[in-house]
Amino acid sequence: MVVEALKLIREVEEEGRKRLEEAKESVARILKAADEEMKGLTEKAREEVKRIAAEIAARYAKEGEREAEMIKKAAEAEAGKLKATAASNLEIAVNLVLEKMFGLR
Amino acid sequence: MVHMGTNEIVEKIKGEANAEYERMISEANENAKKKLEEVRKELELQKKRFIEADERKGVEEKERMIRAARQHARKLKWMVEEEMIEKAFEAAMKRIKEVKRAGFKGKSYQNILAGLIMDGTRSIAAEGSEAAELEVLLSEEDVAYLNHSLLKEIANKISQDNGVKLQLSLSDERVKSAGGVIVRRKDGKIEVNHTFEQRMARFSTGLREDIVKTLFSRR
Numbered sequence: 001m002v003v004e005a006l007k008l009i010r011e012v013e014e015e016g017r018k019r020l021e022e023a024k025e026s027v028a029r030i031l032k033a034a035d036e037e038m039k040g041l042t043e044k045a046r047e048e049v050k051r052i053a054a055e056i057a058a059r060y061a062k063e064g065e066r067e068a069e070m071i072k073k074a075a076e077a078e079a080g081k082l083k084a085t086a087a088s089n090l091e092i093a094v095n096l097v098l099e100k101m102f103g104l105r
Numbered sequence: 106m107v108h109m110g111t112n113e114i115v116e117k118i119k120g121e122a123n124a125e126y127e128r129m130i131s132e133a134n135e136n137a138k139k140k141l142e143e144v145r146k147e148l149e150l151q152k153k154r155f156i157e158a159d160e161r162k163g164v165e166e167k168e169r170m171i172r173a174a175r176q177h178a179r180k181l182k183w184m185v186e187e188e189m190i191e192k193a194f195e196a197a198m199k200r201i202k203e204v205k206r207a208g209f210k211g212k213s214y215q216n217i218l219a220g221l222i223m224d225g226t227r228s229i230a231a232e233g234s235e236a237a238e239l240e241v242l243l244s245e246e247d248v249a250y251l252n253h254s255l256l257k258e259i260a261n262k263i264s265q266d267n268g269v270k271l272q273l274s275l276s277d278e279r280v281k282s283a284g285g286v287i288v289r290r291k292d293g294k295i296e297v298n299h300t301f302e303q304r305m306a307r308f309s310t311g312l313r314e315d316i317v318k319t320l321f322s323r324r
Contacts, residue, residue, distance in 0.1 A: 005111040012115045016122030023126040027133040034137035038144045045148040052152075053159045060163030064170030071171065075178030079185045086189035086320040090196065093189075093319045097197035098209055100308055100315075101285075101301045102217045103224055 189320050190313055194305070201284050201301065205250070215250045218243075218286055222273070223259050225288030225297035230267045232295055237269065240276040242287040244300075251275060 086093075099105035109117070205214045212220075222241055229239060239260075243251060253275070260273035280287055282300035289296035305312070 012118045019122040023129040030133040049155045056159040056163045060167040064167035068170045068174035071174040075181050079181045082185045089320045093193040094196045
């Protein structure tokens with residue numbers, strides 16, 4: 001009877017040891033799954049940052065192009081006006097040059 | 106002393122093993138959850154920093170584009186100014202022939218030359234010598250506009266005005282110029298160059314400013 005009791009206890013101890021082994025394996029699986037999830041999150045975040053960076057760059061480039069184009073158009077219009085003004089004043093300017101050239105001014 | 110039966114011992118061992126199992130799993134889950142939370146927070150922070158940096162880069166790029174456009178605009182304006190100043194100079198040089206033929210603002214070309222000779226002679230007379238022999242150099246084309254009596258008249262007037270004795274004659278030497286004169290002492294020590302090209306070069310800076318004001322003022 002004592003022998004049977006000891007045998008039973010040893011069996012239960014063995015079950016307990018197996019249970020702990022199972023626990024260790026489960027812990028390893030849980031940690032591995034967490035690691036995988038972290039890697040996934042990191043990769044996803046990297047992709048998202050990359051996408052956002054491209055969006056930001058494109059947005060500012062577009063804004064820059066738009067404003068630069070406006071400045072360019074305004075400058076061209078201004079240049080046209082300046083040319084027209086200068087053309088209408090050219091005769092006066094030529095007379096000014098001649099006056100200075102001839103010592104009359 | 107408390108004695109346990111076999112069943113009690115078995116249950117105790119089972120209970121302890123189960124409790125340890127539960128504790129280990131629970132702790133692992135807790136750790137995993139905590140680590141994931143930390144990673145999420147860190148990634149959010151990094152994302153925020155990257156976006157801020159990208160925003161700064163974007164603004165800089167936009168400002169660079171605007172600066173370049175403004176620079177281009179300034180260059181365009183400068184080019185128009187230069188083009189029109191050049192046109193004014195070219196047109197003035199072309200008009201000289203017409204002035205030689207028809208005069209300018211009621212003055213004949215001979216009068217204009219006389220004025221320049223007078224100015225050059227006065228400048229040399231102002232240098233202080235009591236008597237001086239001066240000569241006038243002209244281009245081949247302009248010789249026809251000058252005569253001995255005009256030179257004598259100018260010399261007499263300045264001699265009287267300045268209390269000096271001046272003699273003015275036409276040099277045999279010719280200058281290559283669109284017009285104007287060179288007045289110089291016969292010993293070559295003093296010379297006043299009033300050729301149009303030299304006058305333009307001399308007055309260039311101030312004259313360009315005046316031309317710009319004239320050309321681009323809205324009337």
